Amino acid sequence: GAGVSQSPSNKVTEKGKDVELRCDPISGHTALYWYRQSLGQGLEFLIYFQGNSAPDKSGLPSDRFSAERTGGSVSTLTIQRTQQEDSAVYLCASSLSGGWEKLFFGSGTQLSVL
Amino acid sequence: DAKTTQPNSMESNEEEPVHLPCNHSTISGTDYIHWYRQLPSQGPEYVIHGLTSNVNNRMASLAIAEDRKSSTLILHRATLRDAAVYYCILAGSARQLTFGSGTQLTVLP
Numbered sequence: 001g002a003g004v005s006q007s008p009s010n011k012v013t014e015k016g017k018d019v020e021l022r023c024d025p026i027s028g029h030t031a032l033y034w035y036r037q038s039l040g041q042g043l044e045f046l047i048y049f050q051g052n053s054a055p056d057k058s059g060l061p062s063d064r065f066s067a068e069r070t071g072g073s074v075s076t077l078t079i080q081r082t083q084q085e086d087s088a089v090y091l092c093a094s095s096l097s098g099g100w101e102k103l104f105f106g107s108g109t110q111l112s113v114l
Numbered sequence: 115d116a117k118t119t120q121p122n123s124m125e126s127n128e129e130e131p132v133h134l135p136c137n138h139s140t141i142s143g144t145d146y147i148h149w150y151r152q153l154p155s156q157g158p159e160y161v162i163h164g165l166t167s168n169v170n171n172r173m174a175s176l177a178i179a180e181d182r183k184s185s186t187l188i189l190h191r192a193t194l195r196d197a198a199v200y201y202c203i204l205a206g207s208a209r210q211l212t213f214g215s216g217t218q219l220t221v222l223p
Contacts, residue, residue: 004157033210042201043158043213056210091157100146100205105157 002026004106006092012112013082021077021109023092031098032075034067036088037108043091049075050098082113118202123218126192134187134217136202141182146205149176149187150213151198158201158213161187197221 005024013019025032034046045059049069060066064082069075079086089110093103119137126132138147149161162169162176164185169176175188189196201216 035213042215045210045212048210059210093157100148100163102148102160102163103150103158103211105159107155107157 004092004094004104006090006106006109008109009107010110010112012114014114015084016081018078018080019082019111021079021090021111023075023077023094023106025073025075025092025094026104027073029094029096029104030072031095032069033093033095033103034075034077035091035093037091038088046077046090048098079111082111084113087111087113118204118214120200120202120214120217122215123220125220125222126189127222128194129191132189132192132196132219132221134189134200134202134219135184136186137184138202138204139183141204142206144206147176147178147182147185148203148205148211149174150201150203150211151196152201152216153195153198161200163205192219192221194221194223 007022030051032049035043037043047067048056051072052069064080067077089108091105091108093105095101095103146163146165148163150158151161152158162171162174164176177186199216199218201213203211
């Protein structure tokens, strides 16, 4: 595709349910990043993938959060037993090789936990 | 990673130049200076980046102080579509970019 694609664009769930958020990076980009942004706040780093491996999981806020990437392409961020404080926009970005070239961001998934 | 300091907000008139400052007094010699902007309801968008020399592209210019402890993003002619939050970020040893709170730019017609 032309850009980073995220789905769904909006997700409303009940507290305690599991959710899966999907990111489809730009074709050929080996580096993939997940961030989240709470209302009115800056971006919080969650996890970084280089290919299928995740050398940096330091930002995952709890063990309820996990992410995987398969085939060096699509990534899924899973949140188990969602809590109200998980409500935020989850943003995915990709870059060509993970160096200091520019990141391309998707439009995000707005997650609302009721 | 070293921290950056930006004003919380700035205003500019349409069609006039805008200078967005960023202080990074603890920058290390290998830190790149990146600028991104985030329009309402969108993900951040790359603007420009540099290491030591001033940089120009179709979107903006980046002026870097000689001691690299500060930099300025210059929008040559602000338009209403430039209203956004502008983030100044140092890219150092960590693989991820750490976004601060940025500067909210308001462009007045």
